[in-house]
Amino acid sequence: MHTLYGTVGIYECFFLSLCFSVTLSGPELLQAGSVSLFLGPSDGLHSHSLLLDEERGRLLLGARDYIYLLDPDNLARAPRKIHWPAPWDQVEMCQLAGKHINLECGNFVRVLHNYNRTHVYACGTGAFHPSLNLGRNKELDLNLLESGRLKCPFDPLQPFTSVLTDQYLYAGTSSDFLGKDTTFTRSLGPPPDQHYIRTDISEDYWINEARFISAHPIADTYNSDDDKIYFFFREVSWEGNDKSIVSRVARVCKNDVGGLRSLTNKWTTFLKARLVCSIPGPDGVDTHFDELQDIFLLPTRDDKNPIVYAVFTTSSSIFRGSAVCVYSMADIRAVFNGPYAHKEGPSHRWVEYEGKIPYPRPGTCPSKTYDIVVDRVLAEDGQYEVMFLGTDAGSILKVVSITQNNWSTEEVVLEELQVFQVPTPILSMEMSSKQQQLYVGSSEGLAQVSLSRCHLYGQACADCCLARDPYCAWDGHTCSRYIPASKRRARRQDIKHGDPASQCWDTEDSLLRGPAEERVLFGVQSNSTFLECIPKSQQAQIRWYIQRPGSERREEVRECPNLHTLFP
Template identity: 50%
Template sequence: MIQALVLLLLTGNGATATSTNPRLKLSFHNLRMRHGLHTYELERSCCFDSLLLDEERGRLFMGGKNYLASLSLDNISKQDKKIYWPAPVEWREECNWAGKDINAECMNFVKILHLFNRTHLYVCGTGAFHPICGFVEVGQRVEDSVFKLDLKSLEDGKGKSPYDPHHMAASVLAGEELYSGVATDLMGRDFTIFRSLGSRPSIRTEQHDSRWLNEPKFVDVFWIPESENPDDDKIFFFFRETAVEAGQGLGKHTFARIGQICRNDMGGQRSLVNKWTTFLKARLVCAVPGSDGSDTHFDQLRDVFLLPTRDKRNPLLYAVFTTSSTVFKGSAVCVYHMSDIRRAFLGPFAHKEGTNYQWVSYQGRVPYPRPGMCPSKTFGTFSSTKDFPDDVIQFARNHPLMYNSVLPHGQRPIFLQTNVGYTFTRIAVDRVAAADGHYDVLFVGTDIGTVLKVVSVPKDSWQNMEELLLEELQVFKDSSTVTSMQISSKRQQLYLGSRTSISQLPLHRCGIYGKACAECCLARDPYCAWDGTSCTRYMHNTKRRFRRQDVRNGDPNTFCFGDPQRSSVPEKKLYGVEGSSTFLECLPKSLQAQVVWTYQKSSSAPRKEKIQGSWNKSQIFYKWTLLHCDPSYSQLQEELLI
């Protein structure tokens, strides 16, 4: 007698932003053997925290301990070029005499990598606690094989590179000027935002003033234009620091910050000489609103990614946060609009007053020109900050902090994970053109060597988004922390650095979603579409009428079967003969789906006895059927007994 068993694949379309299950989870071995993962290791080096993507030359430049390397963007495992750049012996000995570890710290750790012009890079290293910078010739064309450090151009790296390899620093090269957030002393106590190189004078933040910078940890920095007039261009620094405005007597609190300065700031004439006169900072909030009115804050800013838009003045800023809370552990991603950032800097200044010296919104007269505004014809008549009145300079010195915070889009994180055994460390974002709109795909690195691939999709509107965790990928074989990340939309590749190695991975693996239209559609991956025969890369400009893709809803019934009334759950039927054995699938291809088997004795009989993956090891029903599911196997074995 032939019996029928029906498999129902229940998809996870209702997954929330805090879902811990990805649709696919791939190991390092699987990625390397089947899905194009390339790796690069450099003997006697480590700490590949500095990566620089050069699309024009097709190279990935890397900085590590005592080495610079140039790798092919197509395959980082091939055609590498190396420069050995150690610290001089006398510097290493001096470093060792100062009590530092001669093998772990008294080396030259390359921390700064920037494209300087069409033929050279600008590079800086710690130099065994003796920061040093120089120029590397890389040629002008792709076919140029030159990769050479100019030893005659080496210069002091103070104010550009950190002394200590463990200290965080951030910098950006704007034109020929280098803007750095860094500690400028051996002990790591004098933190500054510093301008060097170029023709304008070197300028820094006020020294030893906790109102300006208070034990900061610099994360990233970007050059963003304010208007069509380059005199309005600003540099934005992202960092975290000990908050001066936190509640008294409550201990140290870390706040995430965004700071701004004008590129054309020349310092003051009589006060703040060679100091920033346009420096302002505001708190960067990433928090989950609580039902009781209290928010759960993520204040440990870890990384920021600038996603360009059609308007170069208004990019999106994606930021990764963790929390130092002892109550719970978690990580979050918040996204910020430049309009909200600018609004905070145009709002009230923070001011300390009253008998208890509480921080309040400053209600007095703000001098003209407003502190933080750049001297230009766009917003005034001043041609230089040296022409600013004394009251403007004095106000700027005493009021660097804004009262209003910068809130994220939607007033909450767009993606968060709690109690998952890892924390977020880095982020890169790719804007993907799909059949039903543009989607931002997030690649989030973790401290256990994995990358999470996440896509934002609208629930009922493009203002109300949900995050789908598509993939969890093990990109380093030793589970090293992801410390650097670069993305190439042009080549569709992701490049990642850790303490031990560098990995390269394609942004998509469409073929892994299955060999049916429904499986491809249910994946909801904006990179992928059903082309009539297989799940392949979706090309926005390709006109093929049988392409099928539905990122927004993941509805295969409409897009694959053309029948919106059809059951939304795909079915698979197996027929068994009494006295024989067969295998039933236990684990679905998607970890956000559920497999359910039902038994039907004949075509006219009702379906009975739902059997799910969470059932006990053995279960008897109808007296003649024994079903067995061993968790150590990936399949469910059914034995039909007489």
């Protein structure tokens, strides 16, 4: 889990303090034929969910102990209804727990989603024992009931959200009777790809006493592997000196299948950021609206960039008010691509993370065209994991993960290989450790790539050490494939630190005689001279300076063109 340090800026904001020129009462609207009502039973409808299906011409209303099938063109027409009460033993247990018999101890239907063309997914509170049913459009099979825990809330009044997409249910709800443990989960799904995932229960900085508002599937790019679920909520925070309520926008990747070890069945792509709504005051002090109440996404011509309308209220005991703030998805994505925060120091406060961002960047979605093939490589100073990452741009990134003595990790990009002449997404990769070959497939064809190219790292011990490639070491004559040897100084290699001084001090490398190697080239005026601009290693740097005739100053060549530069 990573928290983003930035906040989502406001595109537009306005108070809900409006003046109305026309006020019409209920009887006046009925007389004018402008309203149609469905009132339900005399003791109240207690409706909690609504499903409008214009394609099939139906309107489903989830209420206490019933699901009503209404005519969307005329609500006054007598509806069909499906009776779905909570079992009596659960109602009794609910009463014994101190809950209200009418307001809390029924089966309040909180979830109604189209599952497919013939079935509707429904979930109810079940008198604080949530249950779900996947029934046909006009009936429920009570024999197919199963637990609705983590799919809908225990409490009929608790803020809650869910969305069903691609037969997966994403839900933000509480997982316990008291409503303290809140979590965002994914369940269901077409077999055999069912992957139940949730936020961590033990870490309060994932989600803490959240009140979920809304969830939406939104595509980030034209690659379906980048599709995400964005969800909005408010939660308890201790970011300042006192306990406060903050509003959040978070996201997870739809193709997240969880991680390993401590992240089994937990999100690996979960990110959250603060959603700020404030209005500047005349004295320079902003009025903050910190409690998110509702979200509406207004579609645009670009389905990846809807406009986000958010309703906020204040938590202040001095000033009470409401406001609507408007955000763009571009601003939200920019925050998710910005700096991170982490907990540091004895007070465990959230502060900006100033270290090197790991690669791939946290929150990156796993992708069919962004495969990870990993090789465990034995080196002189330990065993390392080398990753070969295929990208949509058609390149292969060779990355080594290095764990330092303080248990921090560093990801070093060793090589970037363009294996096909025409850039095309990498579709598949297979590794042969025995043959030390990588097989890469794309729409252009199949390529066979060696796992290492040690000879390209230069003709010096220092160059070889600076490369930090676990496959390669200095053998006394050249940079070649590393082979474990009994003689400690027979192979020179330093993956963890990349320090040539500790490995090559007894060699004749000119690089070690000073902080840098200096090479002098002479150019002819109004002619071109070849400059070597690409270093032999990702860890080395090459800088060129030009000293013009009659001048004692040297000017740095800012843009090295890799082939040649022209002396005017």
